[in-house]
Amino acid sequence: MGKIMDRRQKKTRDLIFKAFIGLLSKKHYNQITVGEIIEHANVGRATFYAHFETKDFLLKNLCEELFGHIFDCTKTQPTHNKYIFDCNAPSSVFLHLYQHLEKNDNNILRLLSCPNNELFLKYFKDCLISLIESQLNIFDDKRNKEIPLNLWINHIAVTFVETIRWWLDNGTKQSPQTMTNYFLALV
Amino acid sequence: MGKIMDRRQKKTRDLIFKAFIGLLSKKHYNQITVGEIIEHANVGRATFYAHFETKDFLLKNLCEELFGHIFDCTKTQPTHNKYIFDCNAPSSVFLHLYQHLEKNDNNILRLLSCPNNELFLKYFKDCLISLIESQLNIFDDKRNKEIPLNLWINHIAVTFVETIRWWLDNGTKQSPQTMTNYFLALV
DNA sequence: TATTTTATTGAACGATATGTTCGGTATTGA
């Protein structure tokens, strides 16, 4: 994973990712072939399989690369989030996520709004859940104690994911702050 | 769709559906082959393709068959729902859906809790959205007018779907009434 | 019942995709 990579390795890895992303934004995951990927990446067939066991693993690795560091910077120091984000509002983590997305690092938006966005939103949700678990106190005032805890956590995560989906479907016109307000109003 | 069917047609159609459901509860949709389906259904290859253009169409038809009538009975007389369900509570439609699922007609539960449940929950959500659009007044008291309408409707649908997912994951131990309460508390 | 219509069968086919192998080449890092 974090191993030091030969320049060549990193280069072809990036080429494959880039080609894959390009294809994902055009056609459905299921009908993308390895042949197409290596053609667009301009990479040998054997090379592809030297890097990725399977198309599914390619997807998994791509998700880790894309979302990994977004959530990393919220997790590495879970108890100090407020200060990291230089903000005391309880919603800072979520505001920060909207802002991060708006910056569109690594073309994440392109993937989250493409026909295959389910693939990524699902992965995104899994990351979110562990984040929310560590930030649960934020929602204490909104919680109905009747509701089972894991149902509640899941509901928060899903609500957040759906605000993002809606945001993207509507052209990302709203500000991160507005989206945070929508999110908090819904939950 | 509703055409009169030759006995043979209905028979093979059911055999294929049954085989498909059996496979869906064992392995991932993507790695189910037409070959496996016809083998388990004990049906000729050409016969399969005479019924279904594609595996994707098979899935679509299965969804329509499974969910079609559940939602049909809520839609055919949209203005009279209260009386159909013999209940005056505004939540009756949703209570009725939980009850319907609990009866487990057509092994719907098996599909909604299998590893492929995303496939069905997604379809279920789409049906839900049009149902909710026709029942929106039920949620008038809970709605924050700041929130865009389609975001709001989507949120209600997703919340309902997620309560079902949670219900199934936890063994369907709660009563439909309890689930309705959870749902209304979340939304 | 006799006849016509329709559905199923199963083998065979071409096309496409998969994942692997291997000898040769080019790049890298020390």
Place this chain on the structure above:
DNA sequence: TCAATACCGAACATATCGTTCAATAAAATA
């Protein structure tokens, strides 16, 4: 400079797809 290693790319066996067709069996109709 040189040893290690990543890439190439063609070839291969295997698997799945979706279609075709002539033969057979079952249902609908008269």
